[in-house]
Amino acid sequence: MTPKACWRRCPPASQPIHAREQEARMTEPSTARLAPEIPFPPYAYRPGRHPHPKRDAAGHMHDCVELRPLLPAPDAWPRELGHLFAVDLFNHGYWWEAHEAWESYWHGATIGTPEHHTLQALIQFAALLLKLEASSHEAADALRRNALMHLEAAISHPRTRGSHVLGFDLVVLATLVSTASATVPQVTLPAPRS
Secondary structure, three states: OOOOOHHHHHHHHHHOOOOHHHHHHHHOOOOOOOOOOOOOOOOOOOOOOOOOOOOOOOOOOOOOOOOOOOOOOHHHHHHHHHHHHHHHHHOOOHHHHHHHHHHHHOOOOOOOOOOHHHHHHHHHHHHHHHHHHHHHHHHHEEEEEEHHHHHHHHOOOOOOEEEEOOOHHHHHHHHHHHHHHHEEEEOOOOOOOO
């Protein structure tokens, strides 16, 4: 049996978009794509509403081979296609998928570096938004505290130039994490800059 292609490698027409998902996308506010050449998955995973992307045979990442990307040089993150795609996923409400995309970089990052802390904060921020949407406020608060702790560690790291890591202004990112709420679930990350 041949494993099906990952949504990350498929052209948009290779997997059907469910009518409700397509309709929701048409009514969402427009956010410019940073990596438009990579198609979005057919759905933004939400526990209990969609098949689990990896564990369920109907999931959009089931039977996919996960590749671990090489970490770019610290000043190359704003041009790293996989990172830009993770920002696209996040900005369009694919929080679980953004979490997975950043986690693939996080696994390769050296523990304690500004990149490792910032990736951990982004992963926790994506999970925070999922928990807020699910009204799991206690879990969301714990994720918020942890994300802010990692951002503070990245900001105070001696190797951090100014407050920028992965192309993000960490002070702006900390403000977004601090102010994310269930009443304003859509958060847009700024495009990474050099």
